[in-house]
Amino acid sequence: MKYSKIRSKLTRWFQYYFVFSKAALLISALVFSHSLVEHAVVDVLMSYITDTWKNVHLNVAAVAVNTYEVTSTIAVVLLAHASDAYFGHFKMILITTKTYILGLVLLWITGTKIWLLVVALVLISVGTAGKEPPLKEFLVDQLRRHEQSLDGNNEIRVQARTEVWWRFWWCLGSITATFAFSAVDWPNTFKVVIVVMFVAYWLFRFGEGLPYCQSPTSEENQTGKQEASASPLSLAYRVLKAAIMKRHLHYPDASKFFKNDSGELILLPNIPFFRWLDKAAIVDPSSLSPEEQEKQGKLCSVAQVKEIKYLLKMVPMWATFLVYGLVEATGSTFFVEQTSNLRSPITDSFVDIVIAFNAMKSLTSFIVPYLYELLIQRRWSDGRQKQGGLLVRIGVGMVSSIICCCAAWQVEVRRLNMVDREGVKDDPDVKIHMSILWLVPQFCLLGFMEGLAEAGLVDFFCDLVADSMKSYAGPFTNCTLSIGKLVNIACVFVFRDWFRDNVNNSHLDRYYLMLTILSSANLCLYCFVSHEYMGGEEAATANNKPHAILEDGDQVVGTVSDPSIGSLSTTHSSVRQTIRCHSVPQSSVQTTWNRPLRSSKW
Template structure:
């Protein structure tokens, strides 16, 4: 809500030296508000993604427990007074029907808002109003959310893998001066296997005398130490996913901005831009099936890394294709004298962008499923419920890194008094060169990923079986006779 509000304020008519959408009307304050708003929106979207699922699940579980309690009370009431129990049961059923009945208009309201916003907002020209409408909707939704605070069911927190990892580091720091312990000296109530890599972390599991064993921030179990080791081993592979997020971010920014100024006519029909988003979603869904194909033709522990590498290859092809199309678009702009006319329609079909949209959708579909499969197969069981957040989080970091990449590339491009590749309008910008930079970055990232993935030690399927169902639990142990990351 705050991010959308600052985004609305960053437009010239609201908080600028003049009210026109011109370069001279955008000052330093507008840029500061704009970038702060992007960070707040990203943080808000991340918080919403992480919280909404567990919140609904938690409240549903609380409601189910309450219903079970009512059923037990009704059963006891039936033993003592059958008539009174029937009345209680009837009242509970009526209340449940009322709750479900109230959910129906809420569901339809969400659908209507999504359709109206997705189709209607792109046709609103003033950016202040285009940003202002979502801001008002966000305020209303927030106030509406707080009206249900009294019905919120409070539960005790169960902790998270991040807390466990922090505890392992703290316990290791407490015992940093002690020698690396033998396996017999470790706190191993779960009879977990201690691996030979990252042995210094075993200091967190050293047995302590007396009541100190009960202090969680002084001693951890071998299982907790091994889960932390797994996370550290995965970090080099995990970091290579950020570049994929950078490439995916251009689909929601520059691709759509290019489409806004191109010829949308298909015969006598004017094609709306959301049609391209439908093509994108359809291609993404179809390409996601590629991961299932990989799980059939090769071992499941190798299917995720192969799928991720395939997605990276598609990201290189997407950036090269986008650069070629943008070069052609810029030539068309120069040929028709439209460099100083950013609002004029460019005589080039919007369908020229379709190949890069479909390639980007293939990147999205293949890498999302493959990265999810990688986390599902390689993370410990304690982290399985956070798998979706791992995938979204790493790609979200790529989206945030794309802002930094634009800034760095822009600064480097204007060396030796050359014009910056990112100008006030796309007609003056050189997005084709930026796309080629992303293609080069993706190529380098692909080679780094192949190198890191080759030396990564993959978990085996339980009991050596390779055809376990998707999301099946993996063996906890790692091979210690190989180099690891």
């Protein structure tokens, strides 16, 4: 009886997370190939550059890797926009995969030609941009088609199945890279990954004829203009353009009103520096009708303005991740280079220890979010507690970044002392008597950072913004981190005396100490920012926030009796103006006196 219950639970668990899908299997081949290439080539680009070009200084190699990462991030945002607006996910995946293969071929034949290396890295950055969101969103589309209905529970199950499919094949690719390329030189490594990517591409093309592999984007949108309107980047441009064109208008009175789609009386969030964006939704009292103004890009709906304003509310949170991006950039450059002259207790015949470190980091970043949600996040179910849980999660990730920098600093101090003791400062190829396993804590902490802070930022973004922008959580997060990587490039040139021709002559310990101090200061900034987020009225109402606009310090009181939008009360210390809405008649708005709402400082 006991075993039958266990078997029944396992069966239900398996049926919940796994479903057979031809399209998903074909997509999984691409997920596996992306993971294999990323762990075998992209994550160890620092080693490839220093191994191939012996005369390249440490700082130049670090700048090259960080520049590639920034280029890749920019490509992710631009291609996500192009995928949503013009091409659709399926065509974008085909284009980026072919570009990826071409970049790997150029990297294979580049030799010592710098210009070929630059072209190859640009093409590879475009190829990696096809991984997320186009490929992942396409997988979501295919798994969603297996659901007979799209109620809340089924949509949650689709997302859960997507994560399981994605993480399984991604982990399989990282494990394969760890054990398959231990004794393989760089030219043969490129040959193998090119063949794997080429086979995965044609398997994906094979599914083009399957009904499940048709792109929903291309079916639902008929023109480029219609598609472009669904893109957050296009929406941001429209709102910014309309607000600038109406900068001369005053805020609404009895003769001017908002173009309101949902009947809400008041417009929030109240962002002091961006309140002028509200003017994009004001109907200009000109000879043109509201419809004509909208066609000419001079008028946006209240819902569209709110989407952009809630996106802008992420700016303070993004600002706290600049130092975090600096630490992450260090992890993909100098952490990798630290392994160059340390002894490995594991024989090189069956595992590549550097690739294994990156695979361990990826595995940690995958496991930590699950454990956090299982043990902690589920205890905070309602809106305010959920947001507080996300802020705590990000804060723990920030603490992990401090510990990571501190661990790297202490390990580097020990390594440099060992180098001086053995007198091999000018010979970076000689292995010193120090185990490479000393680097395990800092690579594990990198995974903790990604799984807690970075993944937490993505969830916080999705919890704050409109549904139409949630697919851009990953690209916008990566853009924020890329700014930190640009700061890392600047630091390499500012503190050039710390970075010499090789890792033994450099002073990475000083750099890691500086990162520890910066991360500690950044944690204080994050505590202040998170406190302000929890203090706003948006936090009290979770995702369904009230939408208000304050008239230069005055507060308008209104009770909206429309049952479709509920009841909304605000206050006005001196009622001098009346805000009118398309769907709310004057008779349904009654002036009352009440205590002011607490508005967010962001």
